[in-house]
Amino acid sequence: MKFDHLSVLISSFVVTLSICFADFDIVPDPDKFIENGQLGPVRIFVPKKHRERAVQMKYIDKMIISDELTRQKFFRSKTPCNCENCVENRTCGCKKFSKLRIKNGKLCTYDQKLSPWDHPIVPCDASCACKAECGTKPVPISSTRMYIAYNEKMQFGLYAADQIDRGEMIGEYLGEVFIDEEKIPSTEYTFMVPLYDDNDDSDDDKTDYALIDSSRFGNHSSMANHNCSPSAEAIYFYVPNSDGTKMHPTIGLFAKKELQAGEEITIHYGMDYWKDKSFQCECGSRLCFERKKITDDNRWKDKLANGSETSTQKQKQKLLTDLLMKTKRITTNSNSGGMNIRKSSEGSSSNSDNNNNKLYKFRQK
Numbered sequence: 001m002k003f004d005h006l007s008v009l010i011s012s013f014v015v016t017l018s019i020c021f022a023d024f025d026i027v028p029d030p031d032k033f034i035e036n037g038q039l040g041p042v043r044i045f046v047p048k049k050h051r052e053r054a055v056q057m058k059y060i061d062k063m064i065i066s067d068e069l070t071r072q073k074f075f076r077s078k079t080p081c082n083c084e085n086c087v088e089n090r091t092c093g094c095k096k097f098s099k100l101r102i103k104n105g106k107l108c109t110y111d112q113k114l115s116p117w118d119h120p121i122v123p124c125d126a127s128c129a130c131k132a133e134c135g136t137k138p139v140p141i142s143s144t145r146m147y148i149a150y151n152e153k154m155q156f157g158l159y160a161a162d163q164i165d166r167g168e169m170i171g172e173y174l175g176e177v178f179i180d181e182e183k184i185p186s187t188e189y190t191f192m193v194p195l196y197d198d199n200d201d202s203d204d205d206k207t208d209y210a211l212i213d214s215s216r217f218g219n220h221s222s223m224a225n226h227n228c229s230p231s232a233e234a235i236y237f238y239v240p241n242s243d244g245t246k247m248h249p250t251i252g253l254f255a256k257k258e259l260q261a262g263e264e265i266t267i268h269y270g271m272d273y274w275k276d277k278s279f280q281c282e283c284g285s286r287l288c289f290e291r292k293k294i295t296d297d298n299r300w301k302d303k304l305a306n307g308s309e310t311s312t313q314k315q316k317q318k319l320l321t322d323l324l325m326k327t328k329r330i331t332t333n334s335n336s337g338g339m340n341i342r343k344s345s346e347g348s349s350s351n352s353d354n355n356n357n358k359l360y361k362f363r364q365k
Helices: 002-025 068-074 286-306 313-334 351-359
Strands: 033-039 042-047 146-151 155-160 169-172 176-178 190-194 209-213 232-240 246-255 264-267
Touching: 068 176, 068 209, 190 232, 190 246, 209 246, 246 264
Parallel strands: 042 146, 232 264
Antiparallel strands: 033 042, 146 155, 155 264, 169 246, 176 209, 190 209, 232 246
16 A cells, blocks of 8 residues: 555656656746746746846737727628538638638648738638538637747747647737728838728729737737748638628738747748848848848849949959859749748749738838
């Protein structure tokens, strides 16, 4: 009997020790970081030498509509589907709007030629014949599987606290919704989403997008930093209301690959985001380095064309030849990525690129 009691104690100790080590693995080094509050259910960690750093935005768990006009434009009517098995039914009324597929709550279709701007995800809801039990609705993972941490280079960022599978929805990008660009408090945390009205056949020049700004109110998705080779994708989809009669556009962050505990969750802000910046991207990815090489070479090309650089004709010809070869090589290599929904290389001028600039970080005109 004593032996059995001792075995139970040892087993309990091993389980407790395992849990402690598991917790240790999914948070920053406790010798260097301290916990400094939470953004909703997501824990925030800062370096001990920067213990004064804090996330300024206020946490929300649903969109904030700025005014009644915005509410009227932001929500649109939804026609429910009448199929019982939406996954296998190719003529499902909800699925026909999108070529990006959701299965069991996960994004399961990736295609470089598809733009999330042109092919939004329209999930089923309670008003559909399937009662939204078909698995075509994006299901976000628990926010406790992530944490926010501060570093001197990128400041606050979002990290995986547990393994996140490819295609899992990391979260919805929440914030204040605006129609009028002049009313948004900041453009640093603002995304654009398109607005469609099936009942409007007029040719009037009307606002065809809404702005989701998280500079004052937001959630953990707002903490995702930019990376030229991101680990997550921002995709536009619709969210139905409780009775399924209306729906509104939003942005969801989906994992592009399997993320390990401690790995940063990043997205691509879009090329327009960097056009008016006084600083360059410093994400350190291979694609970022190649983009900078192309940019620097183009500057040299402009100088030579304008005659601002003194060199012989032979030197000019050699420089331009090297530039063409380098650009061709970089463009070819950059277009070979497997899962990117958009083409990442600046050497490509596909429609997908142009459309994605509309979906990603908003740039003040």
